Amino acid sequence: MIKPGRLIVVTGPSGVGKGTLVRLLLTRHPQLYLSISTTTRQPRPHEVEGQHYYFVSQDTFQQMVSADELLEWAEYAGNYYGTPRKPVEQHIQRSESVLLEIELEGARQIQQTFPTALRIFILPPNVAELEQRLRGRGQDSEEAIARRLERAKAEIEAANEFDVQIVNDNLEEALSKLEAAIF
Numbered sequence: 001m002i003k004p005g006r007l008i009v010v011t012g013p014s015g016v017g018k019g020t021l022v023r024l025l026l027t028r029h030p031q032l033y034l035s036i037s038t039t040t041r042q043p044r045p046h047e048v049e050g051q052h053y054y055f056v057s058q059d060t061f062q063q064m065v066s067a068d069e070l071l072e073w074a075e076y077a078g079n080y081y082g083t084p085r086k087p088v089e090q091h092i093q094r095s096e097s098v099l100l101e102i103e104l105e106g107a108r109q110i111q112q113t114f115p116t117a118l119r120i121f122i123l124p125p126n127v128a129e130l131e132q133r134l135r136g137r138g139q140d141s142e143e144a145i146a147r148r149l150e151r152a153k154a155e156i157e158a159a160n161e162f163d164v165q166i167v168n169d170n171l172e173e174a175l176s177k178l179e180a181a182i183f
């Protein structure tokens with residue numbers, strides 16, 4: 001069984017399927033708490049405030065950084081993203097396990113502040129498939145897709161820094177590997 005109150009970080013390039021895997025994981029294991037990030041990115045049409053993200057202005061984000069309200073934060077493809085500190089600490093204190101779905105720089109910060117966190121990197125079968133998934137998702141502009149792909153190369157090179165690497169080729173198989181890593 002998973003140790004109570006554990007922090008689990010899931011990282012990987014945009015479009016690799018992190019969100020899909022994490023959603024499925026939560027359906028099967030509702031005892032896991034998924035941290036809801038704060039971002040300066042504009043909401044996508046289906047995204048709901050407080051469910052997918054807390055959408056804030058740059059000023060508000062900066063104030064949160066200054067007040068040390070974020071456990072980690074990073075700039076990604078022209079926007080800022082960060083993990084609100086309080087809910088994570090509260091759940092960990094209650095011995096509940098917390099999932100963070102964040103990018104590489106944030107995962108590196110967590111390595112410093114929470115060295116016992118379990119850090120998992122999700123890889124695509126190949127970069128062409130990653131690009132297809134980003135386009136197929138149909139959520140981002142050409143410019144946003146290009147920035148995500150550019151960032152993806154450096155991210156994939158850092159996969160070995162993580163405790164576990166999982167290739168998301170077949171979704172069910174990747175989900176099973178994710179469960180095996182956590183539980």
Ligand SMILES: Nc1nc2c(ncn2[C@@H]2O[C@H](COP(=O)(O)OP(=O)(O)O)[C@@H](O)[C@H]2O)c(=O)[nH]1
Nearest residue numbers: 014015037073074076081082083101102103106
């Ligand atoms: N460091 C950090 N990264 C985050 C946070 N929330 C989301 N991200 C990452 O920011 C990147 C962009 O997220 P998003 O714009 O939602 O695009 P998507 O992941 O491709 O759907 C992804 O790699 C997310 O995992 C956060 O709180 N901190």
Ligand SMILES: Nc1ncnc2c1ncn2[C@@H]1O[C@H](COP(=O)(O)OP(=O)(O)O)[C@@H](O)[C@H]1O
Nearest residue numbers: 014015016017018019020133137168169170171
């Ligand atoms: N194993 C997979 N095989 C094929 N398509 C996938 C797989 N996993 C996810 N996808 C699709 O890829 C796209 C990006 O997935 P998403 O979960 O939004 O990625 P991320 O959260 O890492 O940016 C979505 O359209 C999703 O349905």
